[in-house]
Amino acid sequence: MLKNSTISFIGAGNMGEAMIKGILVKGLVQPEQVIASEPREERRDFLHETYGIRVTDNNRAVANEADILVLSIKPQVLPKVMDEIRIDVEPSALVLSIIAGARISMMMAGLHHGAIVRSMPNTPGQFGVGMTVWTSTPHVTDEQRLQAQQILQALGREIWMEDESYLDMATALSGTGPAYVFLFIEALVDAGVHMGFSRHVAEELVLQTIEGSLTVARDMNRHPATLRNMVTSPGGTSAAAIYELEKGGFRTILSKAVFAAYRRSVELGEATEVK
Numbered sequence: 001m002l003k004n005s006t007i008s009f010i011g012a013g014n015m016g017e018a019m020i021k022g023i024l025v026k027g028l029v030q031p032e033q034v035i036a037s038e039p040r041e042e043r044r045d046f047l048h049e050t051y052g053i054r055v056t057d058n059n060r061a062v063a064n065e066a067d068i069l070v071l072s073i074k075p076q077v078l079p080k081v082m083d084e085i086r087i088d089v090e091p092s093a094l095v096l097s098i099i100a101g102a103r104i105s106m107m108m109a110g111l112h113h114g115a116i117v118r119s120m121p122n123t124p125g126q127f128g129v130g131m132t133v134w135t136s137t138p139h140v141t142d143e144q145r146l147q148a149q150q151i152l153q154a155l156g157r158e159i160w161m162e163d164e165s166y167l168d169m170a171t172a173l174s175g176t177g178p179a180y181v182f183l184f185i186e187a188l189v190d191a192g193v194h195m196g197f198s199r200h201v202a203e204e205l206v207l208q209t210i211e212g213s214l215t216v217a218r219d220m221n222r223h224p225a226t227l228r229n230m231v232t233s234p235g236g237t238s239a240a241a242i243y244e245l246e247k248g249g250f251r252t253i254l255s256k257a258v259f260a261a262y263r264r265s266v267e268l269g270e271a272t273e274v275k
Contacts, residue, residue: 001028001147002028002029002147002150005068006033006067007035007068007070008063008066009034010036010059010070010072010081015098015121016098017047018125018155019070019125019155020047022153022154028154032052035065036056037057037058038057061088063088068147069089069094070096071095071098071099075268082107086110092115094116094140095113096119096151101171101268103269108137114139117148118134119134119135119158120132120134120170120171120174121155121175122176131156131158131159131177132152133161133167134160135160136148136160171261173258180254189206228242
């Protein structure tokens with residue numbers, strides 16, 4: 001699907017680089033098919049030396065050459081970039097955005113372009129184990145949708161949603177999700193240190209426990225409540241621990257946190273659209 005396509009990146013930070021690395025490692029394209037625009041010379045040199053791709057600091061040249069144009073820049077610079085490249089985006093090109101909060105309507109108006117994919121990846125995508133939720137406009141052809149899917153699979157798993165409103169929800173749940181998990185890991189490690197473990201040993205215990213629990217959840221494919229009940233004996237240690245978590249409002253505060261992230265995602269989208 002991609003063998004005759006030029007994939008251009010405007011912005012090649014961590015997530016942009018992850019996509020470049022993924023599509024090259026999977027053999028979806030050759031290095032000469034990829035071109036990235038980056039303002040910093042040292043970053044351009046790194047990308048060229050590491051991946052063999054073409055690099056430049058000229059956004060217009062990148063946009064003009066693109067069959068697939070990946071926008072992986074900060075939301076606050078998107079309006080300026082769209083003004084810069086608007087006349088250079090080919091009518092037949094696919095625009096794929098991984099910009100948090102950037103709504104399709106704003107990109108369509110800013111680029112005068114219809115074929116747009118909006119996606120929300122998360123940071124584990126840098127290691128090929130991420131989760132990306134994405135949607136597309138009706139102007140995106142079946143072939144372009146398959147191309148977008150292949151590119152996003154380079155970051156890990158992906159799910160297409162018909163309604164764009166799910167992207168803000170995904171931002172709160174999977175996009176921000178790693179932060180919740182890392183905080184949970186940090187809290188468990190601190191509890192282990194408080195009991196007397198060295199931090200190194202506590203980290204090893206916690207990380208392996210979480211990794212093993214994820215494997216069980218995926219392989220057994222049962223409701224989380226069923227899995228929890230399997231390891232919660234009446235009057236046992238797990239029951240005592242869960243009682244304290246529930247008494248402290250663990251579920252409620254976590255739900256409030258996710259909804260706070262959701263509201264903030266909506267606000268950022270509105271602010272970017274106004275700008």
